[in-house]
Amino acid sequence: MIKYVSTRGGGSPVSFLEAFAAGLAPDGGLYVPQRLPRLPTDLRRGDAQPYAAEAFDFFRLFDGEHQGEELAAIMDASYGSFSDDPNAPLVQLDQGLFVLELFHGPTLAFKDFGLQLLGNLFQDQIRRTGEAINVLGATSGDTGAAAIHGLAGKEGANVFILYPEGRISPLQERQMTCTGAANIFPIPIKGTFDDAQRIVKEIFGDAEAKQKLHLSAINSINLVRVLAQAVYYVHAFLQLPEECRDNVNFVVPTGNFGNVFAAWMAHRMGLPTKRLTVATNRNDILFRFFNSGVYAPSEVVPSWSPSMDIQVASNFERLLYYECDEDGEKVASLMRQAAETGRVEVPDFDPGIFTATRCDDDGIIANIRRVHETYDYIVDPHTACGFQDIDSDETTVVLATAHPAKFPETIHKAIGQRPTHPSLEALKKVDPVRYPLPANAAAVREFIETHAAGRA
Numbered sequence: 001m002i003k004y005v006s007t008r009g010g011g012s013p014v015s016f017l018e019a020f021a022a023g024l025a026p027d028g029g030l031y032v033p034q035r036l037p038r039l040p041t042d043l044r045r046g047d048a049q050p051y052a053a054e055a056f057d058f059f060r061l062f063d064g065e066h067q068g069e070e071l072a073a074i075m076d077a078s079y080g081s082f083s084d085d086p087n088a089p090l091v092q093l094d095q096g097l098f099v100l101e102l103f104h105g106p107t108l109a110f111k112d113f114g115l116q117l118l119g120n121l122f123q124d125q126i127r128r129t130g131e132a133i134n135v136l137g138a139t140s141g142d143t144g145a146a147a148i149h150g151l152a153g154k155e156g157a158n159v160f161i162l163y164p165e166g167r168i169s170p171l172q173e174r175q176m177t178c179t180g181a182a183n184i185f186p187i188p189i190k191g192t193f194d195d196a197q198r199i200v201k202e203i204f205g206d207a208e209a210k211q212k213l214h215l216s217a218i219n220s221i222n223l224v225r226v227l228a229q230a231v232y233y234v235h236a237f238l239q240l241p242e243e244c245r246d247n248v249n250f251v252v253p254t255g256n257f258g259n260v261f262a263a264w265m266a267h268r269m270g271l272p273t274k275r276l277t278v279a280t281n282r283n284d285i286l287f288r289f290f291n292s293g294v295y296a297p298s299e300v301v302p303s304w305s306p307s308m309d310i311q312v313a314s315n316f317e318r319l320l321y322y323e324c325d326e327d328g329e330k331v332a333s334l335m336r337q338a339a340e341t342g343r344v345e346v347p348d349f350d351p352g353i354f355t356a357t358r359c360d361d362d363g364i365i366a367n368i369r370r371v372h373e374t375y376d377y378i379v380d381p382h383t384a385c386g387f388q389d390i391d392s393d394e395t396t397v398v399l400a401t402a403h404p405a406k407f408p409e410t411i412h413k414a415i416g417q418r419p420t421h422p423s424l425e426a427l428k429k430v431d432p433v434r435y436p437l438p439a440n441a442a443a444v445r446e447f448i449e450t451h452a453a454g455r456a
């Protein structure tokens with residue numbers, strides 16, 4: 001069975017479940033499969049199956065530890081609850097132009113695909129080990145909400161999510177604070193997202209606290225989240241009409257590079273893909289990288305697509321690993337260079353099947369308006385970044401990463417309507433529960449100690 005190694009070459013290979021439980025590798029690198037398996041034929045051609053069945057066939061290639069029945073139950077639990085079937089419908093807007101709707105999960109954004117599965121794998125881990133866990137994370141919106149919905153009501157798990165008070169959208173806050181689940185602790189702090197992130201890092205950095213409190217992370221570097229996202233590229237491809245399968249371009253609104261890296265993995269495993277478009281907003285570090293081979297972060301600027309407001313794309317290190325021909329030492333040296341100089345320069349960089357586009361705030365509004373006028377279809381501000389410079393000679397599949405009803409004000413600016421969704425309307429009737437704390441690690445740690453699951 002496949003083992004998992006660090007992108008920085010340190011430590012010994014670990015199993016699927018070990019890589020899942022650890023999140024980050026001990027040398028600071030990210031886990032990648034030691035070799036990428038080939039997709040079985042029925043995942044490369046033929047017709048789409050029910051989503052959970054495809055997810056099962058895909059994970060069977062990576063997870064050699066669960067019994068078949070156990071894995072099937074985990075996939076059913078993760079993807080059976082999505083409101084619409086299929087989970088990731090492909091909607092045709094025009095000849096050769098499709099939208100892959102990834103917003104039918106509980107929090108109406110694609111992050112549900114990774115975090116529903118993560119939640120069920122955590123529950124499975126609690127059952128196997130008999131040990132409770134406390135999940136701790138910081139969020140600027142979508143990730144925290146999806147993590148909370150992945151774990152709400154699950155026995156043996158408590159979830160502590162820090163977020164900057166007043167700096168996430170009211171609907172995103174409601175998705176975290178209105179679950180009614182006793183094991184969920186949304187914690188607004190006075191400060192920025194970076195402050196929240198720093199507190200989480202400080203607590204994880206304290207080995208004694210981490211062990212004593214059975215802390216687990218949910219961030220986007222967990223390999224399981226990336227693998228879970230690779231499945232919907234397969235699912236999209238199998239929904240394409242036969243005559244559209246020859247030159248497929250997946251367009252991916254990108255922040256942390258997790259989603260588009262998942263596409264690249266599926267491609268490497270044999271999914272016929274001609275091009276992958278990395279669609280950025282005004283925070284265009286990846287756009288600049290794919291045009292120059294130089295990765296140079298600058299200041300994060302707030303935009304109309306907040307979940308893409310990122311300058312350090314954590315999953316980028318996984319691509320570097322393959323760019324460096326799977327040489328962990330080379331990656332480690334590039335990452336040291338990054339820590340010292342603040343930039344990474346890839347020698348003889350070859351973008352391969354990647355291209356990149358950039359869309360500023362005016363472009364987001366213009367794209368929402370144009371797509372609405374032309375196709376009578378409403379895209380959210382993140383998805384709107386994908387409708388930039390589309391090449392009509394290809395089959396283009398734009399990933400719709402969130403439901404437009406999550407961003408009613410931006411949509412209103414563009415087309416004068418405020419889209420709604422029943423699940424968001426229902427939240428407005430529930431009283432929010434939140435636990436405001438001062439922005440310091442000691443206070444947060446003490447709060448976790450008091451409310452932790454599995455206290456001795």
Ligand SMILES: *Cc1c(COP(=O)(O)O)cnc(C)c1O
Pocket residue numbers: 109110111142143220253254255256257258259260307308382383401402
């Ligand atoms: C997280 C997110 C993105 C960015 O995805 P990455 O995997 O970080 O590249 C895009 N759109 C929405 C709606 C998101 O929540």
